[in-house]
Amino acid sequence: MKEKITGYSGSYIKNMFRIISIASAIICIAVIITAILGYTNTKESLINKAKSQDIVFIVKSMSAKIDSRISRAIETSYIFARDPLNIEWVKGEEQDKEYGEIIQNKMDSIANSYDYNNFFTAVIKSKHYYRANSKKNDNGENYIILQEDNPEDKWFWSVLKSKKTIDFNIGYDSVTKNTFLFVNTIMGSVDDPVGITGVGMNINEITKEFKEFKVGKESNLWIIDDKGIIQLSDNVEDIGKKYSEFVPEGVVNNIENNSTDAKQEVKVSQYSKENNKIVDYSYCKLSSGDWTLFYEIPRTESISLLDSLRNNTIINVILVLAFFMILFYFISKKIANPYEQAILMNKELENKVKMRTQELRESNQKINDSIEYAKRLQESILPSLEELKKSFMENFLIWKPKDTVGGDFFWLREIEDVLVFVVGDCTGHGVPGAFMTMTVNAILHNIVNTINKEDPSMILQELHIQLRQALNKNSNPSSVDDGLDIAIFSIKKKASLIYAGANIELYIKREGEVKVFKPQTRGIGYRDIELKENLKNEIIQIQEGDIFIVTTDGFIHQNGGERKYPFGKKRLRNMIKECEFKDFESIKSRFENTMEVYKGNEEQRDDITVLGFKIK
Structure with missing residues (x-):
């Protein structure tokens, strides 16, 4: 077995x-x-396909499209500038009204036929500026007068100084309230010009085409002039900056060394960022001028199929x-x-x-x-303590975001004898709030520098309009309904303070008493808020010893105390009244210590900003 x-x-x-x-x-x-x-x-x-085909195709296609637009604009403006009838009318000091009507009809016809956003003629002797499809004013005139001290008119004198038959510039047109790429052509000779005629192409339309051709979220598509300045970009914030701020010095040298190469010849290369990310870039000279089309894209995006x-x-x-x-x-x-x-x-x-x-x-x-x-980006756009000391006789500032960055901000700009000062509280806190502050900062800069600096109510209304446009609320009902509370001050010659606010009050301590100025409206920028057209400013004659205090709602709404109630406006007003304003450092300490004691162990609810200042 x-x-x-x-x-x-x-x-x-x-x-x-x-x-x-x-x-x-x-x-x-x-x-x-x-x-x-x-x-x-x-x-x-x-990688080989992206560098030899895809990137080259984008640059070639975009350069052909831009060249086609600019070449047509150059040809149109050049022919118009050499028209004997136009030159004769300009030399005749615009006296012949029949010729003037013919030339105006020509400009209207050209602008409508070629779908130009702007077509104009500027006379050197009279400084008269005629544009297509313009309406006559109350005096029966269909022109405006260019002024050398007007920032919007500086292009006129720049073109004359350039001594170029054809020149380009980026400029803002206050009539259409749009930014244009202008092609300017001298009438007559560059040594003895009689006028300037040209075509304006809307930057928004060109940037839309940029976005259609761009691939990837982190890619950049720029048109750079011969001085290295970005003239066109899908990102409006990049326009006017030097592209050397964004790319390494080796890339700049490479492009400058190849500046004499044949136009429309596409060059492709690459560089590494500080984080060792490889970026492929391509560029070519535009045949229509001395500008360069530059495109870069991180390799991780160009080969995302991987x-x-x-x-x-x-x-x-x-x-x-x-x-x-x-x-x-x-x-x-x-x-x-x-x-x-x-x-x-x-x-x-x-x-x-x-x-x-x-x-x-x-x-x-x-x-x-x-x-x-x-955080560093947000702090870089806020006025420094030195700027505040320079603008005010005395001041104190408490700026405490709830998170590392926040939605509270303050803004300062001094133009001639007018000081414009703003305190704002954007929707949310943290990173979303910080992005809103940067958007509002850019819009404020544009309004105060180009539209109005002395009327806070007008600044308030214009900010409401432009912010809604920037956030695409008019055409996109499903967009995020963000906005802000804000107080705007215009101080002229340190004699009077003009205030307009949206949900932020102004406190003034004068001779031991506290007076509160109410805001004229609720927040701005929100979809369901429509501002009144007749908002009125509060005009305050500044007296010696006046103390001005403004705060966002983070201070007022902070919970604390025995019952965990908000701090409240009444408690704030009493604290201001009881506070002895011997020096502003002690005032700041009083505010901070009072809030810390009241808050106790409660978390900070919102961003907090408190600003106090004395003007004289």
């Missing part, structure tokens, strides 16, 4: 375990190597490895020691946890770095 077999010997189990382990390892290595080689080859192919390929490859490798791991698990469970298997699995899990923890730590660090950078 044969002996019954009850199990395997120890040596058999060890050999079997060794064979299975080696076979599994060889198969896994083969799968991984195959995946890596396939991924690498595909990556190289996509993300899908990499993910699929990883999934396939994981599935294959998982299959062999499961197979090995069941085999080893039958022939190996379960305790040793448990130890191995525990170590594997520990390694995975460590890797995941490291990934989370790195992700968290990137987020913190981004927020810290946003």
Whole structure:
């Protein structure tokens, strides 16, 4: 009778375990190597295609489109500038009204036929500026007079000084309230000109075309002049800056060294950022002028298809490895020691946890770095303490965002003898609030410098309109309904203070009493708020010793005290009345200490800004 077999010997189990382990390892290595080689080859192919075809196509297509627009504008303005009838009428000091009507009809016809946003003629001797489709004023005149001290008219004198037959400039047209790329052509000779005629192309329409051609969120598409200044971009904030602020010095030198190459010849190269990210860029000279079309895109975006390929490859490798791991698990469970298997699995899990923890730590660090950078950006647009000291006789400032960055801001601009000062509270706090402050800052800068600096109510209304336009609320009902509370002050010759506010009050302490000036409206920029056309300013004659205090609602709405109620306007008014204004540092300490004691262990609810100042 044969002996019954009850199990395997120890040596058999060890050999079997060794064979299975080696076979599994060889198969896994083969799968991984195959995946890596396939991924690498595909990556190289996509990179070569992006650099030799995709980027070149974008630059060629966009340059052809821009050249076509500018060339047509140059040809149109040049022919008009050389028209004998036009020159004769200008030399005749515009006395012949019949000629004038003919020329005006010509400009109207050209603008309508070629769909130009602006077509104009400027007479050098009289400084008269005629534009297509213009209406006559109350005096029966269809022109405006250019003035050398008007910033919007400086282009006229710049073109004359350039001594160029054809010149370009970016300018704002106050009639149409749009920014244009102007093609200016001298009438007569550059040494003895009689006028300037030209075409204006709307920047918004060109930037829309830029966005259609752009690929990737972090890519840039610019038109750069011969001085290295960005003249056109899909990002309006980049216009007017030097492109050397955005790219390394080596890229700038490379473009300048190839500036004499044939026009429309596309050059392609690459550079590395500080974080070792590779950026591919391409550029070419426009045939219509001395400008350069420049396009750059991070390689991670130009070959984004690799993300899908990499993910699929990883999934396939994981599935294959998982299959062999499961197979090995069941085999080893039958022939190996379960305790040793448990130890191995525990170590594997520990390694995975460590890797995941490291990934989370790195992700968290990137987020913190981004927020810290946003903080530096926000602080860079706020007036410095030195600027406040220069503008006010005495002042104190408390600016405490709830998070690293926030939606509260203050803004200062001094133009001639007028000081414009703003305190605002944008919707939300943190990074969203900070982005809103930057948007409002840019709009305020445009309004005060180009529209009005002495009438806070007009600034308030214009800010309401432009902010809604910037946030696309008029044409897109589903857009985010963001806005802000704001107080705007215009101080002229330190004699009078003009105030207009939206949901932010002004407190004045005068001779021991506190007077409160109410805002004229609720917040601005919101979809459901329509401002009255007849908003009135509060005009305050400044007396010696007057103390002005303004605060956002973060201070008033802070919870605290025994009942955890908000601090409130009444408590704030009493504190101002009781406070002895010996010096502004002590006032600031009083505000901060009072709030800390009242807040206790409660968290800060909102961004807090308090500003006090004395003018004389």
